[in-house]
Amino acid sequence: MLLSVPGAAAAADPARPRIELKLRPRVCTLSEEETACTTTVHAQWRSSRNESLCLLIVDQPHIRRCWENHAQGVYSVEVSFSDDLVVELRDAERDNVLASQAIAVIRQALQLRHKRRPPWSIFN
């Protein structure tokens, strides 16, 4: 499974309490015909103290949701993406990453077989 970026805090300040970030769905599977996932992403975060932070999605600058002095928050947004979708919580003032999670994009691999070519047949 390609669940990439580790969850939990990525804060530079070691004394800072851990911020938990959960995403749904965890993966998006593309069939052979599909080129992108279009789905509603549900994000939920929780901290042991009040935080001022923003949730944003890498490479989707139009998506940004901020909280002022909250210990938890939820956010849902419909997103279309073709590569792994990285969601980050960033400090509202310093802009450093407090936590991040990713939704992995899995493409169904083509299964291939050798083709028969019987030379006796007129069809080959």
Place this chain on the structure above:
Amino acid sequence: MNLTFRTVMSLLTMAAAVSPLPAVAQSACTAPSQDCVVVGDLSVSLSFGAGTRTNPVRGRSDIPLFVIPQVSYYGKRFFLESLEPGVTLYESDANTFNLIATPGYDRVFFSRSDLQNVIVSNFSDNVSGNPPPPLVDQSFPVGRRHTTYLAGPEWLFRYRDLIGQLNALYEVTGRHQGYEVRAAVSAPLIQSKQSLVISGGWTWKSAATVDYYYGVNNLYKPDAAFNPFIKLSYALPLSERWTLTAFVHYEYLDDAIVDSPIVSDREVITAFAGFNFKLL
């Protein structure tokens, strides 16, 4: 040699001569190609062009080829390659073991309605122009040859550029209960955007098989036959759907067949050149 055969041979020779690219080794299936198909995909195509298959049966005309339909489907186990269904028992990059069913090819010389003659547009039972010469002073009926299917195991092996295949077949449609063993080895002479493949091999037919097609009651009872053949196949993709295609197939018939009073030629030449259009 007729005009079509010469044309096809010229095309194949020119293709081999002008190509600066050497043959490359075949490898495991890593991407869809002419030799690697996507499991679950149905492929349907039509080849339009001109060709002929000579008919060794006395008094029967050669078989013109104008349109050749091709259907191909490969599931995880089951497959259909035009008129040949089968089940794969084992497959690796080097070896494949199948159980296949395949039509008896000799019927095409006797019946316009044979499924392998869907390509035929103007097939007559008599030689146009001069009538067949009389056979001694004896006449005899040439009975109807039914469609037959043979079934049995097939082994395919791939070694470097070579692809080998061996079929051991038994007639299962209750017409003659004969056997056939078919063997062939194919190698690419050119394998770049265009491909030129040479194949050589043989077909062994049991006496019962040969008798069903070429035997004559109370007059000729043949032995088993061993027919070697060689084939050249050329393909040049022109677009996603169109491919320039040509082949020539030469088969040398065994004495057991040629000695039959209903056979007048020792060779069967099948040649075709045209364009293949991929429908699906």
